[in-house]
Amino acid sequence: MELVKIYECLCDPTRLRLLHVLAQGPVCVCHFQAVLGEPQVKISKHLAYLRARGLVGSERQGNWVIYALPAKPSRELQANLACLQDCARGNPVFKRDLARLKQIEPSCAWVRAGEPQKAPGQCRGG
Amino acid sequence: MELVKIYECLCDPTRLRLLHVLAQGPVCVCHFQAVLGEPQVKISKHLAYLRARGLVGSERQGNWVIYALPAKPSRELQANLACLQDCARGNPVFKRDLARLKQIEPSCAWVRAGEPQKAPGQCRGG
DNA sequence: GAAGCGTATTCCTTGCGGAGAATACGGTTG
DNA sequence: CAACCGTATTCTCCGCAAGGAATACGCTTC
Numbered sequence: 001m002e003l004v005k006i007y008e009c010l011c012d013p014t015r016l017r018l019l020h021v022l023a024q025g026p027v028c029v030c031h032f033q034a035v036l037g038e039p040q041v042k043i044s045k046h047l048a049y050l051r052a053r054g055l056v057g058s059e060r061q062g063n064w065v066i067y068a069l070p071a072k073p074s075r076e077l078q079a080n081l082a083c084l085q086d087c088a089r090g091n092p093v094f095k096r097d098l099a100r101l102k103q104i105e106p107s108c109a110w111v112r113a114g115e116p117q118k119a120p121g122q123c124r125g126g
Numbered sequence: 127m128e129l130v131k132i133y134e135c136l137c138d139p140t141r142l143r144l145l146h147v148l149a150q151g152p153v154c155v156c157h158f159q160a161v162l163g164e165p166q167v168k169i170s171k172h173l174a175y176l177r178a179r180g181l182v183g184s185e186r187q188g189n190w191v192i193y194a195l196p197a198k199p200s201r202e203l204q205a206n207l208a209c210l211q212d213c214a215r216g217n218p219v220f221k222r223d224l225a226r227l228k229q230i231e232p233s234c235a236w237v238r239a240g241e242p243q244k245a246p247g248q249c250r251g252g
Numbered sequence: 253g254a255a256g257c258g259t260a261t262t263c264c265t266t267g268c269g270g271a272g273a274a275t276a277c278g279g280t281t282g
Numbered sequence: 283c284a285a286c287c288g289t290a291t292t293c294t295c296c297g298c299a300a301g302g303a304a305t306a307c308g309c310t311t312c
Contacts, residue, residue: 003213007137012270013127029289041272044290049269063279063288076213083209087129087202138300155259167302170260175299189258189309253312260307266300276291282284 003076009055010080013093014038014046019069020088021097022056023081026068035100129202135181136206139219140164140172145195146214147223148182149207152194161226 009015017036021027027035032043047067050056055077058067073081088094135141143162147153153161158169173193176182181203184193199207214220 001139001142001217001219003142003210003217004137004139007133007142008269011130011133011137013130014270016127016129016133030287039272040289041291042270044288045270048290060278060289063286065289079209079212083205084129086205091127091129093127134299140300165302166259167261168300171300174260186259186308189256191259256311257309258307259309260305262305263303265302268297268299270296270298272294274291274293277289279287279289281286 002074005053006055006077006080009050009053010084012046014042015050016084017094017097018043018046018050018067019055019081020084020094021101022067022069023085024098024101026066027101028061028064028066030064031101031104032067034104035097128200131179132181132203132206135176135179136210138172140168141176142210143220143223144169144172144176144193145181145207146210146220147227148193148195149211150224150227152192153227154187154190154192156190157227157230158193160230161223 010019014036018032021032021035029040029043029047032038032047033040036043047056047058051058051067054070056067057070058065060066069081070077136145140162144158147158147161155166155169155173158164158173159166162169173182173184177184177193180196182193183196184191186192195207196203
């Protein structure tokens with residue numbers, strides 16, 4: 001059952017936060033580090049887990065790797081991502097993640113636009 | 127996060143089927159055996175897993191133990207159970223379970239009514 | 253109270269996932 | 283090409299969950 005694989009991806013708090021943030025749009029690994037406040041290995045491994053199961057896709061842009069939700073998620077995935085968004089409302093952890101994402105956002109507008117990066121500058125939102 | 131516990135319960139095919147069937151109403155263990163076609167140990171252990179995490183409740187009636195979804199599920203649980211019902215539509219495994227449940231149903235109307243069992247008779251739907 | 257039924261709990265083995273440390277990789281910059 | 287950055291992949295340890303076999307439990311019946 002594909003459903004089970006989806007739930008396996010959802011049954012870890014870190015992955016839940018990653019997917020919740022990704023619902024806002026593509027994000028690179030170092031931003032995930034800043035937003036979640038978790039070490040790079042942890043972020044990277046959970047993203048690999050999600051990618052291996054088709055819940056996210058990735059694309060390299062220079063040094064950075066941008067992750068995004070699939071363009072055409074399956075019906076099951078779509079339903080569960082929507083459910084997650086719904087359940088996340090009111091949860092302080094998820095809200096804090098979004099707040100941090102907003103703070104960082106301006107420094108990576110090019111990610112959203114899909115343009116190649118211009119300045120080598122810092123990726124971490126600071 | 128309570129959400130994670132819910133997803134941990136959902137990431138096994140047997141438990142998914144149990145919960146899906148339970149959405150139709152209370153069911154006793156031996157009916158689960160008949161409906162899912164799985165051995166008693168397996169059913170019983172997965173039900174214990176769900177009960178320990180508050181996803182189901184149980185009540186003894188003579189020799190039988192009847193399981194049911196909680197009367198007042200949390201918002202998260204409610205949302206995810208609804209999502210599961212939605213995703214289950216069109217899935218042959220889930221459909222087959224419901225079909226078997228319908229066949230058995232007449233033999234355990236007393237379960238639904240909450241009455242104590244009358245005849246000792248066979249519990250397995252046959 | 254002994255036998256029978258339905259259900260739960262051990263015990264064991266197996267495999268997978270999580271975490272951290274160290275290291276390897278690909279790409280960019282001088 | 284050397285140095286550096288961002289990211290990925292090892293490796294090892296540990297805990298938990300799944301499965302099956304055997305057994306224990308609670309309740310009913312005779």
